[in-house]
Amino acid sequence: MTRDPASVPHRGRLTPNRPLGDLTWLRVGGPADWLFQPADEEDLSAFLAALDPAVPVFPMGVGSNLIVRDGGLRAVVIRLGRGFNGIDCAEGQVTAGAAALDAHVARRAADAGLDLTFLRTIPGSIGGAVCMNAGCYGTYMADRLVHVRAVLRDGQVVTLPAADLGLGYRSSALPEGAVITAAVMAAPRGDPAALHARMEDQLARRDATQPTKDRSAGSTFRNPAGYSSTGAADDTHELKAWKVIDDAGLRGFQIGGAQMSPMHPNFLINTGTATAADLEALGEEVRKRVLQNSGISLIWEIRRVGEPAARQTTTR
Secondary structure, three states, rough: EOOHHHHHOOOOOOEEEOOOHHHHHHOOEEEEHHHHHEOHHHHHHHHHHHOOOOOOOEOEEEEEEEEEOEEEEEEHHHHHHHHHOEEEEEEEEEEEEEEEHHHHHHHHHHHOOEEHHHHOOOOEEEEHHHHHEEEOOOEEHHHHHHEEEEEEOOOEEEEEEEHHHOEEEOEEEOOOOOOOEEEEEEEEEEOHHHHHHHHHHHHHHHHHHHOOOOOEEEEEEEEEOOOEEOOOOOOOOOOHHHHHHOOOOOOOOOOOOOEEEEOOOOOEEEEEOOOOOOOOOHHHHHHHHHHHOOOOOOOEEEEEEOOOOOOOOOOO
């Protein structure tokens, strides 16, 4: 085994010192030591098996729920592409590659008369949706997921039942370094026209209440604990994160180029000049002021990874 990823045989694309900002929805972030885009599951398996286990690996989806800090990531970032975006619908189940976009999966399922409409307005890809137990309109991945295929850090290709993934509220317990390559979901049957109509209604409601044209990463904080359960279909959300942020007077609050959206105060947006440090500093200031105002400690929903830039200063 080798610590040098460049010497590991591979068929995909391996890029050193690759900036990650353009791969995230917030458009911030320093470079990864390496970015590996495997050709297929076999290529990924062989690469991880040959790579020294001491080399950190970070699986990355489409960056829809991610802040990469300005100093970047000291790791091999694994990003799945075209070889992992297939979608197949058969016998009440949908099999989707981890790189397939949630919205595409919802539409293809509806074409086949299968109801995965909850995925239509969730940003990101299926691999990320599993990792975060993504959900909307009272349905979560935990309610539909049957099993996933994954490549473990040592290169083993395994099938992991949903029950073994520790799916909770916006969380999972995947093995460290595991890369999901595909997911199988069970879906109730429905009329294709009715399913598409429902999704159009969902899109209209989302666009009327969320800053979909701004650079954001979706919801910044989880709904407060004690008001949201662990992801069951009968979940109730009597208190929303946006409400406690709004009550603290933080709608539109800004640090540097980072702002809590005036349209939806639980959306952290890059107004065009934000650094990752701006975004994270704003989120932490919001957490501090909400705690002071309401006694509620908000938990980040956006993942924050990597290292800060050396001698970085944040404009307040």
